[in-house]
Amino acid sequence: MTRFYTRTGDTGYTDLLGGRVPKYDDRPETYGTIDEATSVLGYARAIALSERTRALLIDVQRDLYLMMAELAFAKEMRQGKFHITREHVQRIERETDRLAEELDLPPHFILPGDSAGGAILDVGRTVVRRAERLA
Template sequence: MAIYTKGGDKGKTSLFDGLRVEKDSVRVATYGTFDELNANISLADKFCKSDRNQKILHAVEYRMFYLQGEIATQNSEQFLKQSQFITDDDTHMLESVIDSYTKELPELHSFILPGTSVAGAQLHVCRTICRRAERSFVKLSKGVQFRPELERYINRLSDFLYIMARSEDYEDLVDHVTKQVVEVYSRVKDGH
């Protein structure tokens, strides 16, 4: 079976509920940017040193499907009947990670570079894409009403990605310092 339908050859696409819209509409741009974000989150989780971070990011990747689906539906009631959707529990999960990681990580007193590790840098890419998606969502929200639960989740997402980037940078730093200490210890033990 072919993956192409030819239905979009004239610049239109179908939303989740079947409504045909222009491909350059704000709605399509918004869920498309969140799709771009999700692909980048998937890439980030492959670079993570922390198994815990990989698992958390993987869970967020699934939530992104629900987020995109709701944005890609004109008739939100129809979507809510047919699919899982973002709830305040999902937002609380992001907040829980943000709060616990903030306590675990060293305090910051200045701006930081966007990533000192590959995973950290990729998560900062995710953060900036998330901000762009959020700006598009806010623009769309001026003419379309969305559930407050979805709005809250989107608002927390970039902060979550920021703290995940910091976590991965810290994991990388600890790993690097540990390797250096082991190397020095080995040299001293061997009499070099």
């Protein structure tokens, strides 16, 4: 069974692969935010009406897990173990373009909240943007 605690108390540091770092360090801040985005996308997947949407969200969640693994390793330990490639990014960009064409989106900003699925994806979008600012 997976434990959700370490039994070492909270000293303001966290163990990463390669050593301990302060919890306010950029790496735990960033992968914690990516973890939050992954959970939001999990909620979106749970309420998605289309199997295609669920499959796309699973792919994105897996990519985000890969990013978290990359951040958990000290730079000198990563060496080819985990790597988000340009191909990952291009796949997401292609899917985004395809969906934008299919949905015939308006040329202006959309106020969140027209549907439960759209609203939770907007929450996910803002969490990902926060992760970008931290990275």
